[in-house]
Amino acid sequence: MLSGKSAVPQLRAEDVFGEEGLLAKAFRGHEWRPQQLAMAEGVERALAAKQHLIAEAGTGVGKSFAYLVPAILHALRAEKPVLVATNTIVLQEQLVGKDIPALQKIMPVKFTAALAKGRGQYLCGPRLRLAVEQPELAFEDDPGPVTGKIAAWYREGGICDRTSAPFAIPEDVWSKVCCDDSCTPASRKERPCHYHLARKRLHAAQVVVANHALLAIDLKVRASGGKLLPDAAAVVIDEAHAFEKVALDQMGLEYRRRPGQRLLAEIQSDRRSSGILRKFSDPRAALRLVGEARDLEAKFFLELDRWAAAHGRRTESGDPLEAVLRVREPGAWTDAAAKSLENLGQELRELIPEAKPKEVAEELSRLSTRCDQRADSLRALLEPAPETVTWVERSGRGGWELRRVPVEAGPTLQKTLFVKDRPAVLTSATLSTGHADFDGIRARLGAGEVEAISVGSPFDFEQQATLVVARAMPTPLQSAEWTAALPAKILKYLRRSDGRALVLFTSFVTMRKIHERVAAEWDRPILVQGAGMTRDKMIAEMKRAPGTVVFGVESFWHGVDVPGEALENVIVTKLPFPNPSEPLTEARHELIKKRGGSPFKELDLPAAILMFRQGFGRLIRTRTDKGIVVVLDSRIAWKSYGRRFLDALPPCRVEYDDEP
Structure with a gap:
């Protein structure tokens, strides 16, 4: 086994992925896939030339191996880690628990891998000590024995992150003992924070695995001169079709009521005598400011609720129809809450010199910083910002909260992701809109003229999949007729596959309405997104119980992997065009028109084709899978753009349903 830069062998993709390569020798029954070799060679060339690459690889290619092997060799030669984001x-679990360990066994080089997590996933020793020794400062309600269990776990040694805890830790407890932005190496010299211990491991690894959100935050921080993740020799973004949305979320701002309530409760609870101010003999000024901030925060969110009630529509039952409402003039609201939070933060800083023990002073500093950050967020949200879109959205508790994101991610990613001398490889099964057309993904991610390759799937879709087009259906533009026809068609195809189906919708309202009608005539339970069971549990139940039917919206169109007989039918109720009234889509339409373009051609159609390909891809996950994809939107048969959807799919049998 070789190690060190000088000992890295001159392995080529052919040596690993060829018909007589390392994979063929290491795995009994290994099936050679020319598509995997082609992708690996493309990644190999890009990394060697320090050039960016978009690599589309169909289902079953084995793309994780295809990018990991050249990336690992590149990292060893550069003596810097490669970052893989999913x-x-x-x-992530597949990479860290299966794929990377397999390559460690068969590749003739030594390398290590580490999983990167956000700082909030790690335990902070000093904050834990404060919570254990003086729980009245940290908790509104008695946390019970859990803090003692956490302390015992901490004393066992090793790096403590939340997912490795041998017991469940409630969110309200974890938030009081985890690392946060105030935790720095300098402030933890005596008792190092586990987040910073974990970061040292990242710097020693050749492969660092992270999620999209952490990568997006790192890119944002680097734009200001900082960094969260190690300097990388290359960045690989898997599941890259989803990266734009995550990047926009991290570039944006939000102002939610629950974080503010938790922050003020940590300073001084309004329900019982708890909070950090209990440690001081005369905190009257701070107590007054806490009360003022609490009142002004409540007033601000009451104003949001009233604004939403005045501008939103209602269902027949009186519930809000829209989950989001665009805000064109956010400056109409006052920033009094921001001023109050700033005053409170300053008052907390003035208490620091008399704070004892040291952990109390550190907690005061942390809380004052959070006050300032929250004030800055609100003030920024209330100021006009070019090429951004602001909206209010309903929270899980029924109230409304404020958010803003840039209209485009591309201009920022062009400067932060696609940089010189650090190649970025973006890969997914669905990045083009068919016929190797990558213009849409290039534009959305700021990829400019980045080279793109596409390798197809090794699966035989003509034998494994049948596309059923219900071309006699009313179109969704005939809303009442289409909605009335859906239940019977769905039931028809559920009976054909004996359940074992994923039914995809583009609207929660439509899904719930159709579920009521289908469930009345279907003799087995139907799992419905948003009805109490998490997405992961719904997918697990589908695998466990033959015949399970799942109704889902956007998050079920991608990332669902149910191989075998458990899923033999995917029903697409409607072509997934973006909702034109959704604030971000509306703002993008306006920007495209301003530039003289066509929103339908440049945004709506490409986005719908990509989502449609994602939905189709839920069906065939292995060489032995078989089934049908049913499209209940007749526009795919009759509209001129319908051919674009059909051409974007792999060749398969097509069946037409001409029954009304």
């Missing part, structure tokens, strides 16, 4: 925990 969107889902499932893929």
Whole structure:
């Protein structure tokens, strides 16, 4: 086994992925896939030339091996880690728990891997000590024995992150003992924070695995001169079709009521005598400011609720129809809450010199910083900002909260992701809109003229998949007729596959309405997104119980991997065009028109084709899978753009349903 830069062998992709390569020798029954070799060679060339690459690889290619092997060799030669970012925990677990260990066994080089997590996932020793020794300062309610269990776990040694805890830790407890922005190496010299211990491991690894959100935050921080992740020899973004949305979320701002309530409760609870101010003999000024901030925060969110009630529509039952409402003049609201939070933060800083023990002073500093950050966020949200869009959205508790994101991620990513001398490889099964057309993904991610390659799937879709087009259906533009026809068609195809189906919708309202009608005539339970069961549990139940039917919206169109007989039918109720009234889509339409373009051609159609390809891809996950994809939107048959959807799919059998 070789190690060190000088000992890295001159392995080529052919040596690993060829018909007589390392994979063929290491795995009994290994099936050679020319598509995997082609992708690996493309990644190999890009990394050697320090050039960026977009690599689309169909289902079954084995793309994680295809990028990991050249990336690992590149990292060893550069003596810097390679960063691999994924969107889902499932893929992270696959990389760290399966794929990388397999390559460590068969590759003739030594390398290590580490999983990067956000600082909030790690335990902070000093904050834990404060919570254990003086729980009245940290908790509104008695946390019970859990803090003692956490302390015992901490004393066992090793790096403590939340997912490795041998017991469940409630969120309200974890938030009081985890690392946060105030935790720096300098402030933890005596008792190092586990986040910073974990970061040292990242710097020693050749492969660092993270999620999209952490990468996006790192890019944002680097734009200001800082960094969260190690300097990398290359960046690989898997599941890259989802990266734009995550990047926009991290570039944006939000102002939510629950974080403010938790912050003020940590300073001084309004329900019982708890909070950091209990440690001081005369905190009257701070107590007054806490009360003022609490009142002004409540007033601000009451104003949001009233604004939403005045501008939103209602269902027949009186519930808000829209989950989001665009705000064109956020400056109409007052920033009094921001001023109050700033005053409170300053007052907390003035208490620091008399704070004892040291942990109390550090907690005061942390809380004052959070007050300032929250004030800055609100003030920024209330100021006009070019090429951004602001909206209010309903929270899980029924109230409304404020958010803003840039209209485009591309201009920022062009400067932060696609940089010189650090190649970025973006890969997914669905990045083009068919016929190797990558213009859309290039524009959205700021990729400019980045080279793109596409390798197809090794699966035989003509034998494994049948596309059923219900071309006699009313179109969704005939809303009442289409909605009335959906239940019977869905039931028809559920009976054909004996359940074992994923039914995809573009609207929660439509999904719930159709579920009521289908469930009345279907003799088995139907799992419905948003009805209490998490997405992961719904997918697990589908695998466990034959015949399970799942109704889902956007998050079920991608990332669902249910191989075998458990899923033999994917029903697409409607072509997934973006909702034109959704604030970000509306703002993008306006920007495209301003530039003289066509929103439908440049945004709506490409986005719908990519989502449609994602939905289709839920069906065939292995060489032995078989089934049908049913499209209940007849526009795919009759509209001129319908051919674009069909051409974007792999060749498969097509069946037409001409029954009304």
